[in-house]
Amino acid sequence: MKKTIIVVEGTHDEHHLKTLYPGIETISVGGSAIHQHVIEFLVNHQNAFDIILMFDPDYPGEKIRKKVAEQLQSPKHIYIDQSVAKSKKKIGIEHVSKTELDKAFKHIVVEKYKPSITKIELVELGLEGQQGSRELRDLVSSKLHLGGHVNAKTLLKRLNFIGISKEALKRMLDGTSI
DSSP states (O other): OOEEEEEESSHHHHHHHHHHSTTOOEEEOOGGGOOHHHHHHHHHTTTTEEEEEOOOSSHHHHHHHHHHHTTSSSOEEOOOOGGGSBOSSOBOGGGOOHHHHHHHHTOOEEOOOOOOSOHHHHHHTTSSSSTTHHHHHHHHHHHTTOOSSOOHHHHHHHHHHHTOOHHHHHHHHHTSOO
């Protein structure tokens, strides 16, 4: 069985996770500057670890996630909702409670892009381009633990990561599943 390593933005995130979960293996990419030596380490050893990306649920965090993920073959992701990652002035993993992190660790998303839903189907389901679309996207994102307030493009990408079908989404929106 492979050892799991959690990739985070900064040292504060690492310290927070290690305080809550002694023995957890973490590595920091160094924030927006993304240390190249960390990327090289992850790329060179990705077959030895289960790599899970857990970045702040904000714009810089998502940019870092994208840059790191595109270097790896099949990274796993944990998405944290902004509402549980806020302090008075900042958003970050270091502000997430153990209870919320425990929940997040139960919903790891494997990045295996398999088109299962299209942009047109997103529109047909009311998840894009209509009044109330944002609220529906928030509902879907919350139920599937895909991160907080996501735009339609991000939701589509993450839905395809997990391989959900239009029919399953329809049942969820109708309240007959999940």
